[in-house]
Amino acid sequence: GQNIDQPTEMTATEGAIVQINCTYQTSGFNGLFWYQQHAGEAPTFLSYNVLDGLEEKGRFSSFLSRSKGYSYLLLKELQMKDSASYLCAVRADQAGTALIFGKGTTLSVSS
């Protein structure tokens, strides 16, 4: 079966750094995605990893270890607007096909 696990909730304070972990067990692997979703809105793309290592994009970084079936999303210099759900998703097949999502991690940032 396909399984993606991430913590349900996390809290942090403004200016801090938070790491959201994701582990996956899927029949195949062709990329891991992180999306941000504010309440009542569409998911928006944050990052994509297909090879092992760290991808950095401004305040956001994402890491992948394919041998461990593990990824994390690192958010630096947290802002109140970062309060949202963060979705880890795996493309288990060739490019252009379905994404398998985890249940999402709700991050609450307080002042």
Place this chain on the structure above:
Amino acid sequence: DAGVTQSPTHLIKTRGQQVTLRCSPKSGHDTVSWYQQALGQGPQFIFQYYEEEERQRGNFPDRFSGHQFPNYSSELNVNALLLGDSALYLCASNDDTNTEAFFGQGTRLTVV
């Protein structure tokens, strides 16, 4: 660029009724996927359309069907609605050379 657009934004239906949701993909995208997102859950893949054919299907009953038109827009149809079909229905588009899927704002379906 309008991005991915979905209609309607909200919908209330009665058990047993049928519903059609619509999606226009981002310009230049030829692949459309539909997802169901229940409250507090991640999106679940329903099916994907490419070149007007259903290319892949998730674990959803036959009550869920779809269509893709020559202009790449798509419809999701759900028959014999159940209370459990209440969810946010998301449409995502991409092209086969693009890694990123772009999501529409979704249609909030409530079945009463």
